[in-house]
Amino acid sequence: MRKHEIDFLRVGVFFLLIFYHTGMFFVPWDYHLKNNVISPEFELPMLIVNQWRLPILFMISGLGTWFSISRRHAGGFLLERSRRLLIPLVFGMLVIVPPQIYFERLAEGFPYTSYFDYYPVDTLNENYPEGNISWHHLWFLPYLFLFSVILLVLKKGIDWLAVQAEKSKLFSSGWMVLLIITLPTYVCEYFFTPSISRHACVGE
Numbered sequence: 001m002r003k004h005e006i007d008f009l010r011v012g013v014f015f016l017l018i019f020y021h022t023g024m025f026f027v028p029w030d031y032h033l034k035n036n037v038i039s040p041e042f043e044l045p046m047l048i049v050n051q052w053r054l055p056i057l058f059m060i061s062g063l064g065t066w067f068s069i070s071r072r073h074a075g076g077f078l079l080e081r082s083r084r085l086l087i088p089l090v091f092g093m094l095v096i097v098p099p100q101i102y103f104e105r106l107a108e109g110f111p112y113t114s115y116f117d118y119y120p121v122d123t124l125n126e127n128y129p130e131g132n133i134s135w136h137h138l139w140f141l142p143y144l145f146l147f148s149v150i151l152l153v154l155k156k157g158i159d160w161l162a163v164q165a166e167k168s169k170l171f172s173s174g175w176m177v178l179l180i181i182t183l184p185t186y187v188c189e190y191f192f193t194p195s196i197s198r199h200a201c202v203g204e
Helices: 004-023 040-050 053-070 074-107 136-167 174-192 195-202
Strands: none
Touching: 004 040, 004 053, 040 053, 053 074, 053 136, 074 136
């Protein structure tokens, strides 16, 4: 059964990401291409969005992955994930990403006379940034596929833990659910984020 509220949330977040990536042309942060005029006033709203845009995308993708694995056997699940993730990834790397890298190379001064002077001759030479093979903004597709494979391996253990938690009434308290979800996230964020980023966040 489709979860229409999840579909609406997914559409809304991706719609917002269009504006976010457009804004990347104007903020001072490093990006593939930059506008000639930088607009620092875009920085604060984009920083606010940046705190939750990727977590909510992965949460939505995780929900879809769990719904998929719950109604398929292992082979069917891997086939469905490959169809939804790997085929779009290959198509994007061959069709959608190359024009982006082409304009990036033009901005760097490469002497291409047309797009077809670049494609397909230089498209598949070597990995980006030295070469032009890249998934660019499609990076989340291989990540999701990898996470799906890990989930498939761990699913029996996760199911067992869920049964034990249900028996022990571990999730009977909303505060306990919030703690279980947020505490590991906070620990990972603190210990795996580079110290320079933590210092910047706390104003040190």
